[in-house]
Amino acid sequence: MLPILAKLFIYGVLFLSLVAALGVVLLPNIFHAALCLVGTLLGIAALYLALQAEFIAVVQVLLYVGAVMTLVIFAIMLTHRIGDMTIPQTNKQSLPACLALFAFVVLIGGLLLKTDWSILVGTGGSVASVNPPVDTFMLGKALLGEYVFPFEVVSVILIAGLIGAIVVARKD
Amino acid sequence: MLIPLEHILIFSTLLFAIGVYGVLVRRNVVGILISIELILNSVNVNLIAFSRSNALDPVMGQVFAIFVITLAAVGATVGLAIVLALYRIKRTVYTDEINLLKW
Amino acid sequence: MIFLDQIFVNSKKAILNLASAFLPTDAILIVSALISIGAIAAFGPFTMMYLTWFERKLVGRIQNRIGPNRVGIFGLLQPIADGIKMLTKEDIVPAGADKVVHFLAPVVVVIPALLVFSVVPFGRNMVAIDLNIGLLFFLAVSAMTTIAIFMGSWASRNKFSLLGGMRTVAQLVSYEVPMVLAAVPAILASGSLSTVDIVEAQGGWNGLKWFVFTPWGFVGFLMFYLCGVAECNRTPFDIPEAESEIVAGFHTEYSGMKFALWYMAEFMSVFTISALTATLYLGGYQGPWLPSWAWFMIKTYALVFVMMWFRGTLPRLRVDQMMGLAWKFLLPLTLINILVTGLWYFTSGLGLRLGLSIGILLVSSWVLVLFNRPYMPEKRVYEFAE
Amino acid sequence: MVTLAYLIPLFPLLAFAFLIFFGKRFGDKSAWVAIGASLLSLILSTPFVMGAVQGQIFVHHFEWLRIGSALFLFGFSIDALSAMMLFVVTVVGTLIIIYSVGYMHGDPRFSRFFAYLSLFMASMLSLVLANSLLMLYISWELVGLCSYLLIGFWFEKPSAAAASKKAFITTRVGDIALFLGMLLLFFTTGTLELRNLNHEFLAPFASQSKVLTLAGLLIFGGAVGKSAQFPLHVWLPDAMEGPTPVSALIHAATMVAAGVYLVARSFGLITFFPDALLPIATIGTITAFMAAFIALTQTDIKRVLAYSTISQLGFMIAALGLKGYGAGTFHLMTHAFFKALLFLGAGSVIHGTGTQDIREMGGLWKKMPHTTFTFLIASLAIAGVPPLSGFWSKDEILVSAYESGMPIFYYLLSITATMTAFYMFRLVFLTFFGKPRKEFHVHESPAIMTIPLWLLAIGSALVGLPGSPWMNHFFQTFIEGSHGAEHAINLFVMGISVGLGAFGIVLAWLLYLVFPAVPEKLGAIFKPLYLASNRKLWFDELYQATVIRGWYALSSALAKFDLGVIDGLVNATGIGNLRLSDIQNWIDIHIVDGAVNGVGALTRGFSSALRKIQTGFVQNYLIISFIGALMLLFFELRK
């Protein structure tokens, strides 16, 4: 019973995430869109938890919800004008975009469904998880061991981004 | 893994499609930026999902997810800074009204 | 002793045993979760209610008043009376407000405040979930408060609200950084992100081997606590709700039960921050003689008391001073503190350890003070006041 | 104990180092450092000289350099010849340094002078002590350096500066010969050790006689340079630009004798391959004769002595070339004493009168009695008047020439001996006797100069005795060791030589004191001969016209070639490239660019039609590219 509940719960979360994602792109009010994005992100974090990637889930919350979304909302507040409510928020190419994306989804979806994933996930198909869950310790070791160079590069990029952002956004 | 891999992949495909739609259709630059975040997240979902399968070394998947998140944060930061600078100059955040490079 | 120590744990077990008699195994898990959730859900608001009372009493004492004393003995029933008043008050929503978001904001803000209780180790074996990334969970979830405050401030469509929201964001984002870094020494020392493990790592010396007794622990404790105070928007960092400047900040447009929720979130985070500080540096539930949960409560409430004490005694900081403190003083010092922690573990000999770490910390904080001197509030001279 | 010999050259070296760095502070006192150092060397060398006299040989060496199989050992080996040289160098050197204190008094670079002298002593001593040809070569060059520095000591005089350069470069030509000879010797026999240059060691290399003869001649070439022998003698007269003690020490007593020493050292090599002997004897004889001839008419007191030195060195070389080993080395020793004395005497005269031209002197004997007397003793010695030292040694040489079987050498050398007596007494009579030709404020030199003069005079008188029959030819047996021959007195030669010497002296007396007007008339009668002698046989002019002119001409021609041709080629390449690029530029503009422009015009027409697609909206482009990507994906999947 519990697995079924959990499964239902996860599917529900995924569904809600998709709905929220749709909200992100469709809602005319950009602030609402941003809030919807928060919802999507939280849903994805829940998915990560379900995939036993707790660390990523928490980082997702900490970084996306805590930091990135804060920035986004800040930017929205700084650039928002009352008149925005009344003018159209989409351009004129929504129909071609819709068609193209529909084609894309059909293409990829068909591909996904046709593929035999059992090679990757084992014979059990849906339940068997091939790899043991990764704990924080292993992750830390990998980040500061095997991947220390990309790690450092990312740090440098972060610093560069930080400085760049300050320089670009400075008022002078 | 409670749900089949392909379901997660379909979920991420949909997420990706939605994100691309946002990028293609939204006029607001901030909107485009958050749509990009959606795209990045769909990628991350894939990474994590595959890290639980044979396709990827589990640690590798997560490490790359972390890198993606970090870089997304950087992208958002710089992007938003540009948006602010743009807004200060042009008083607008709509892509079709920004034509500084267009002659 | 053990009986007293484990009294809550054992009572939960007893209930579960009872339930297992007539419920399937899956349901037992759900029941177990429900019990924990129930306990937290009851404890949180209850704490909040009595913290308001506690604060009013305490500030009253500091201001040489008595404080609430009409409702119940020592005014003990005052919070309940306030609660009833709140529930029955009219719920005003501004005309221009974004109604949905305006409604959602106070709801959303309570969720993280309650969620973080799940990783707080109230006593030995008394933690709702022992996540192996508990501390990170705590920090991540509490970061979500920002969004909620944003929602509230934006949805109110009031310039004071918006200003308050902006200030909050600036403050929370700034203090988040030194706060996380200030927690790192404890993580380094215990080798785990789990709150329980951190507490257990401080179990030596008959339960008195708290991190705060080391130089780095002391500094880390002070800084973590300071950042915590800022995170809860408490005096002297209560600029987002500075009533003399922007009315009441982000919750200007809230009344009734929604206002109560804002208030609840704030006081619950006061409690959880104190609890986490105690967990990280004061040994959590560790201590001799008394039951573990009692130790925990004593430490937590002591810290809460200090926060109230701040409220009663300290004036508010200016925005630039506050940001300067975070970026120019706390951030470098936390980084140095991490270094010192490392040194502590890679040097031997008590004298050398102590001398080295105290020396580095003193010198670096002195240097930082020196660097920050130009930005410090100058002493004002009132020429005509005499 | 034996290693104490290392200290002999070390003391002067230390004195040099001390004086060059701190000498200026000590002023006049600095001389005593140099004197002390050379005295110490003198004292230290006595036990070794004594030991050598008793037949001992002191040897010690260490590894200086080892490259692959080639091993170079440095150290010292003291045998009879070295001991003799050691004796001469330390004694004469010390006396001359003491004399210099008086002579150089008041010079602004007083301490520098003694520093250089100390360096010279050090180098000369290490040359004498050297155990291998390489170490000898090193010291050889170092004494050359000191000679350079000391000749140019008064470098404000352009003539001194030029003379020092001339001396260094001319001797260097000889040095190169020595260097090559050394290399040849090394690669033929595999050794450079001087002790190995004997018949026993060389026996296995008899088959390579041509190469080793050449090596011997090349080594002799070094001596030609250093000892100012016939083609390379031109530097020595010019070297008289240096202070007189320098001339005495370096250019009369020790350094120039080093060439003779070198030939004597390699005597084993030369005699084992005797083809080299004849050239050596020839050059020595030519030098002796030629220099004496030139000396006849010189008027500069030091130049007369310089040519006399060259002549006497020629004597020694000739003796060695005629297998007169004992004779040559004996003359080397005696010559060191009396020639040093002559120079010091001349220095005293110059010091007193301030001029070097003997035509301006005369009658100095009253005012400078010590100088006159000692100078006279030395002149008698060089003229070969018995029983002074010069007589015994010169007699030995004449005996070897007489016995060599080639009478031409004997005749030439005898004539030279006559000329020697003549020009020396011409000098003596013109300088010290007769009437003063010019008024000078003349004074006798101070005691510090005259005491060395007297000591040297005693030496000049007595140092010949060990080689005389009275002492049973002690010197010859000592120096020649086991391979010495029986020494008999050739009374015929002795008598002839005494007679010739006396003839020379009397002739000089007649011509310069009794009939002072005659020489000028004689000069007018034999004008070509007089001019040849007075102009030094035009050697300098000849070299100037041929070698030096040619050298500089070649140099400037090559410099012009370098600038014009080689550098010109480089620049021409660069300029050519530029021209080429100009042409290409023209082609580019008119032909290539024309085509491009045509294409451009064509394109413009199309593009003005197509530019409508360019909307300027990023999202527009994005969707197109997205659709494109999608199509790619589609086709990829269709495969």
Next chain:
Amino acid sequence: MLNHLLSWIVFVPLAGAIVILFFPKSMTQWIKWKATALCGFNLLLGCILLAKFNPNVTDIQFLEKASWIPQIGVNYTLGVDGISLPMVFLTLLLSCLACIGSFGIKEREKEYYFLYLLLSTGMLGTFVALDLFLFYIFWEVVLVPMYFLIGIWGGPRKEYAAIKFFLYTLAGSLFMLLGILALYFYSSPHTFDMTELGKIAYSRTFQQFVFLAFFLGFAIKVPIWPFHTWLPDAHVEAPTPISVLLAGVLLKMGTYGFFRISYPILPDGARWFQPWMGVLAVTGIIYGGFVSLAQQDFKKMIAYSSVSHMGFVLLGLAAFTQDGLNGALLQMFNHGTITGGLFLLVGVLYDRAHSRDLNGFGGLGVKMTVYSGILIFFSLASLGLPGLSGFVSEFLCLLGTFQVYRWFAVLACIGIILAATYLLYMIQRVLLGPLNPKWSSLPDINRREIFTLVPLMIFILAVGVYPKFILEYMAPALTALLAKLNGIPF
């Protein structure tokens, strides 16, 4: 640090250069002292290297190897042996001294010291790189700062000299690049590793062509007659410290290339070219000497004397004997110290008189006693006076050549006489004779300048008196090289 000593030595100047970029132009004192301290520190590292070096081992020591561009087989390989160690030390020493000598530079110091340190990294890298790709990179890195250093701080014809230098050497290095590529594509699997390439047996014709390509590249750098004409111009126009490095270090890069690349990798080609190298060497020696004698410009004279002296290096190289190779390597070191010192001395004089016309001087020995003493010392060392270092190396070169090419050695001896001629002629014109009243107020050499010269003098004297101590480092590696040249498997 000790594990990566070579990397430290090579990149410390680079790091310093980058740090200098961050400081304002106005802090000239600071920049100056920082650069000097850095060079001093690097010299200290060099001393550590010297102390840690085991002279008895023929192999590469302090080897550092890391994959760099694995796709094309490029490795980051550093190492020293007895051949490169003296060069590294010489570079460090001269960099340090020339840096002190640079205090006279008074304009655009920041850029100057930046380029200076960059140059230093390039030079050091060239001497320790063991990967052809890396070698080429460092080789070219030297070129660019040199171009600017001559072109900005140079004399009146600096642009001409800089461009000439740059284009000429660049042309040479292109040939070298061709050679490198040829080797690379010949090897299988493709590699740039010098030691690996040295193990391959190439065909004879291939070796000849590749040797020629390398020869052109190195010959221009040395420079070997007739590729030498960039040298006088560059020397004359470059500022003093740069001349010092140019003569002291850059020229050695060419001959070092023979030791490191041409000989061990292409022994057959080297044997084929051996007599021609001898001819070129002797031509260079005599020609350089004669042209030097004709010069009126002090610096030009020394520049041409470099051509002559580097000819001895080539002569020793051409000999293919133990003595010859030792002599050549030692001559490289000695020429670095001696000519470096001479250029410093010219700089001293030029700073005071602002003239380099030899005929315009005269009698300075009276005014500048210390200066003249030092100048005479260096001149004597340069003309090969025994007891000073020049003699030992020239002696060894001639010793080596004499066994193989007797007449070359004899002809080369003319060069020795020529050296005496032009140097003594120079001394006569500058120091001796009556004092030219124009220069009667020139001050003597000061302490800083003496400080830059004394270490060089110590080395000159020490090597001259007891060369064994430095030859000990070189000999084993050269024995191995010689064995390889003679085809004996080592």
